[in-house]
Amino acid sequence: MRRSRNWLAHTVLILGALLFALPIWLAFCAATLDPAAIDRGELSLIPRLDHLGSFWDVLVNGGPGVPPVWRMLVVSFGMALAIAIGKIVISVLSAFAVVFFRFPLRRTAFWTIFVTLMLPVEVRIIPTYAVMGDLHMIDTFPGLAVPLIASATATLLFRQTFAAIPDELVEAARMDGAGPLRFLKDILIPVSAANLAALFVILFVYGWNQYLWPLVVATSPSLDTIVIGIVKMIGIDTSTEWNKVMATAVIALIPPVVVVLSMQRWFVRGLTEGEK
């Protein structure tokens, strides 16, 4: 009885794993095929390992209408890191202030930030674009990242983490002579390292995967992220070089997947503890 159920669970999980893995595998195989063969519909599940050149080709030369993939990778990395690190830094600082101090307008400040929770950039895209125009940030690198840095979610998360720090730990540090900034650096940040790491993963993936905002705010090809680049490459009417598209897609997947898997443990814990 129990054994038969395990068998069922294995089946379900293997099917699930295939469902996730198959499209990627197919993309990898397609990247190694001849574009003409793909157009004829001759997709296969066996990659041509002697044809890995398309990866190198897109990395160095790019594809139709897009800069070399390495350039887009640089932009993507820059944007994802700026968003992740920027969000973490300003959220840690603001949560630290809100939790460990009493100052005038503290509640006002907290609610001002809190109200913007879950107001994704997608819903405020048009007016934000207008504001970016006033700030002369359209088509600039800061324009890509800075508007996505403000974050109620991360602030809230750190507020929770910090609120769970026992009073006695703070008191011990004060008795030891640590002032606020010293406490932040020596105790609070090391103690919250797991949450920081988890949030870094979440935010890196968030930044890397942005599509609508870069599409709207940056038009110059030098600011193309890799995600933008891929969609550009599958222009609807032109004949698409599918092998290049797929090579780019596979390359685009690697950094966020590596980040998620290498920090899987922390990430899962931080994600599930934080959001609730």
Added chain:
Amino acid sequence: MERRTIFAGWKLPLLLVAPQLVLTIVFFYWPALVGGWESLTRTDAFGVHVVFVGLANFHDLFADPRYRAAILRTVEFCAAVTALSLGLGLILAVAADRELRGRDLYRVLMIWPYAVAPAVSAVLWILLLNPQIGFIGRFLTSHGVNWDYALNGNQAMLMVILASAWKQVSYNFIFVIAGLQSIPKAVIEAARMDGARGWFRFRTVVLPLLSPTLFFLVIVDLVYAAFDTFGTIWAMTQGGPAMATETLVVKVYNDGVVNLDLGSSSAQSVVLMVGVVALTALQFRFIGRRSGT
């Protein structure tokens, strides 16, 4: 929760919240005001004068059958994506929660798609479903199915739903697994002692204890489907054919960026903001009730 121990002073904390506050005001409140103002104005035919028109933009918007259709379409799309991704995530999580050999490997295999960009998942699904080159698409066409999502609106909708849901299963999986693990072993054991078994035990004990997690996920999935899927839809169909896959966010982009109708798209943005705030408030009410505060 208020702490007992705090640091003295008020200048330092003000300095510490300042960056966050400034960014929030510049990139949330200012745009919200701009959007609110623009939603109440219209530019005249020559593009010179801005005229205050009150709620006329909203009136026109809701009077427009195409906007109402887009709302309905978005609701259907969101419901389908949520049901599919949550259902699948739940099934996989329940399977992976068992004491299986290779459990950790299975988990890794379920979690990694979290990292896939919505736009990239669109590209992957094109490779599966494109009628000429797609792995499944070709199979369908060669077996006499009239499969062409570039022409058939229902097929296009099905495709964006599949691609959008596929990417979100991981997220649901992660949370359901965590939810399952937070159910105390003793409760399950008590249910076993009471003779509750299999599906019955799952339905009467596990599912109710999991319901807060599931509710949370429904909200998150709805928000995901409503907003984050822009990349997926835009890459696959650009809202077509004939607006068959034009969700509200796609429509904002089309009207605002492509057709440059600022008044209407700002009004649409305001409607979306209100919608998100309502969803968030709902979630907080519920979570608040749960934790008894």
Added chain:
Amino acid sequence: MATLVIEKLRKSFGPIEVLHGIDLSLNSGEMLVIVGASGCGKSTLLRLVAGLEEPTSGRIVLDGRDITALDPSARDIAMVFQNYALYPHMSVFDNMAYGLRIRGLPKPEIQRRVHEAAALLGLEALLARKPRQLSGGQRQRVAMGRAIVREPKLFLFDEPLSNLDAKLRVSMRAEIRRLQRRLGVTSLYVTHDQVEAMTLGDRLLVLHLGVPVQLATPMEVFDRPANSYVAGFIGTPAMNLLDATLTAGGTAARLEGGMLLPFADGRREGVEGQKLTVGIRPEHVRLEPGGTPLTIDLVEPLGSETVLLGRLPDEAMLSVKVHGAWSGGERTEIAIPSASLHVFDAQSGLRLDPLR
């Protein structure tokens, strides 16, 4: 070595005053234990001394210097917390060294102090471990070590043993006592455990609802409790407190049930018929054939002793501690020796001493 003087110390949280004026002075090297029921303000008093909380009014003077307005770090005071409050990400060594580093002590000096403290506490082998790799007792020692290396003028302990199991508590108690004696550092120790209070303190301060009710040596608190609250609080099982009235011209008390208890040590001030509370410790009640009948409801064997919980004829409860096991039946007869009586005024609760 330092003296501590606390003058008229008051503390309110919002509208609620939790400490109603504490006056206290500690001699150099003395260990004073503050004891009282949960919520009576013990921790608050300690935190005021530490500087973690600001007093509403009053003064704190350490070694002749008024420290009332100083930051905790400037007070030269070290504290051992109930939950240890060790830095979870630091090794045992770093936990102890952290405060010294902040104070800018030279490295060799830090090394010396930490190693000395570790030797004193038997922690040398554990210096590289993280707190989560330690047992409860070891963590407790590290918390003490962190206080010791500071070589402060004053130690504060806030129920440092309450998270340990009973056996460990007894051995750590002895160890704290030994260390404190050896280092000779003036100490304030808070506990709600009266055994701990009795065994550790040079003197006890009994706190009740934010008011100090008795400050004396442990034996004096036990032998001559200042009021009926202290009488009931100190000693296990708790002292029997019986309702009575003053009679026979102030030379005896009459219990509700009519039983007459003459005072052995002399006449008490008061009017005839004044309400009294008379106390008798369970171990002082004698079994006496032909005495007052006692109906036994419950027998609690403690091993070498047995506690009998019974009722007098007037239904007043009385517990009796007897040596060895109890083999008697459900009834017995007892006598209350007048030499062991404690007499309190029922209204004020204050002890009534014989007139001389």
